[in-house]
Amino acid sequence: MARTRREAIAWPTILRELRVVRVGDVTETTRRVTLAGEQLGEFPVAGGTAAAFRSDGFDDHVKLLVPLEGTDRPPLPVQGPDRLEWGGAGGRPVAKDYTPRRFDPVTGEIDLDFVLHEGGFAAGWARRTRPGDPAWIVGPTRSLLVPTGIDRLLLAGDETALPAIARLLDEWPGGVAADVVIEVATPAGIQDLPALDGVEVRWVHGADAWVDTIRDLPWPDGSTFCWVAGEARAVRDVRRFLADERAVPRDCLDATGYWRR
Numbered sequence: 142m143a144r145t146r147r148e149a150i151a152w153p154t155i156l157r158e159l160r161v162v163r164v165g166d167v168t169e170t171t172r173r174v175t176l177a178g179e180q181l182g183e184f185p186v187a188g189g190t191a192a193a194f195r196s197d198g199f200d201d202h203v204k205l206l207v208p209l210e211g212t213d214r215p216p217l218p219v220q221g222p223d224r225l226e227w228g229g230a231g232g233r234p235v236a237k238d239y240t241p242r243r244f245d246p247v248t249g250e251i252d253l254d255f256v257l258h259e260g261g262f263a264a265g266w267a268r269r270t271r272p273g274d275p276a277w278i279v280g281p282t283r284s285l286l287v288p289t290g291i292d293r294l295l296l297a298g299d300e301t302a303l304p305a306i307a308r309l310l311d312e313w314p315g316g317v318a319a320d321v322v323i324e325v326a327t328p329a330g331i332q333d334l335p336a337l338d339g340v341e342v343r344w345v346h347g348a349d350a351w352v353d354t355i356r357d358l359p360w361p362d363g364s365t366f367c368w369v370a371g372e373a374r375a376v377r378d379v380r381r382f383l384a385d386e387r388a389v390p391r392d393c394l395d396a397t398g399y400w401r402r
Contacts, residue, residue, distance in 0.1 A: 146288040146366065146392045150198075153223035154282050155191045156206075157181065159251075161274045164267075167254060169329045170300065172267045173242065176251045176276050189222030194251075196244045198284030199309035200368070200397075204236040205253065206277040207262045210269070217277060225279065236279070237263040238399075242304040243311070251278075254304045287314055291393070292363030294319040297355055297379065299371035300330060301399045310335050320358055324351035324371070349375055356382060366393045373398025 159178035167173050181194040196203075206215045215234035218225040227233050243252040255267035270276070287294075287309070294317055296306045303323060310321070318339040324346065325331060331344050345354050352375050367389055369379050380396040383389040 144392060145285065145395055146291075147198075147285040147395070148288075150195075150284045150286070152195050152280070152282055152284070153192050154225050154279065155194075155223075156218055156220045156225055156277060156279050157191075157194065159276050159278065161270050161272050161276055162250065163272060164270060167332060168325075170257055170326065171303070171330070171332070172255045172257055174253050174255065174267055174270060174276075176253065176278070177249050181246075181249050181251070186220045186222055191220065191222070194244070194246075196241050196251075196281055196284060198281070198286060199312060200240055200305035200370070201281040201284050202238040202240050203251075203253075203281055204279040205239055205263055205266075206234040206236050206279065207266045209235065209262070210265060214275065215277065218279075234277075235262045239263070240304040240308065241281075242308055256300050285395075288366050288393075290364075291317060291366045293317060293361065293365040295322075295355070295358070295365055295367040295369075295383075296320070297322040297351055297367075297369050297371075298399075299324045299351060299375070300326070301372075302370040303332065305368075305370065307332065307334055310337065310340070313337050313340070322351045322354050322358075324349075349378075351375070352378055352382075355379055356386075360387055364393065365389065367395065369394075369396040370399050373401045 157180040159176040162177045163175040165173050183193050184191050208215045216232050218227045239253045241251050242254045255264055258264055321342040345351050367383050369376055376396050376398045
């Protein structure tokens with residue numbers, strides 16, 4: 142059996158230097174940083190031309206290369222036409238994965254959402270950065286498309302999964318039902334999401350509340366593709382429940398631990 146029913150598209154690995162154009166708070170716990178720049182299009186590199194930025198999957202991720210506090214730029218990899226050489230400019234940078242919450246090829250902008258927890262290099266950068274600051278991203282290196290030929294989607298996770306879930310709802314393909322379960326610490330973390338026919342969104346609060354909610358969901362007949370992301374231990378528990386108790390086949394179960402307690 143294939144690992145996933147999702148079609149995969151590979152992209153070349155490209156470093157892009159962009160700039161911050163907007164910074165704003167979505168909720169009390171989430172800050173949005175909007176990036177733009179000429180290098181979202183094709184641009185010359187040693188030995189060739191780097192391809193334009195592409196992001197076709199709702200849960201794509203880019204690596205944000207984070208300057209340490211008090212420095213202007215991280216050590217950057219060396220870019221070739223389709224690959225990077227890391228460690229050649231004073232060591233490897235701090236690199237954190239983030240899902241593009243929105244990519245608009247018309248305006249040439251990317252939104253990245255950051256959960257403003259205490260500590261963490263990327264959250265600290267999101268607190269400090271201002272319009273005009275430089276920013277560097279790598280990727281995505283591949284996109285996984287929404288599977289076809291299914292009856293229902295289950296989308297579930299904690300606050301770190303919100304950018305991917307919200308992006309999919311913004312780009313909703315239609316023709317399929319969905320249950321969406323999102324855990325945020327307090328009601329202040331709830332975001333405005335599209336109201337879609339056949340899609341029920343449940344907001345829950347408290348550590349692991351989303352895990353308990355999934356266990357209590359009604360489970361209709363038909364094929365269900367499950368996408369789950371968040372704290373690694375909670376994701377492991379959900380994966381086991383869906384595989385063992387709901388008999389979700391492996392190629393319909395996409396579960397990713399984004400962080401660890």
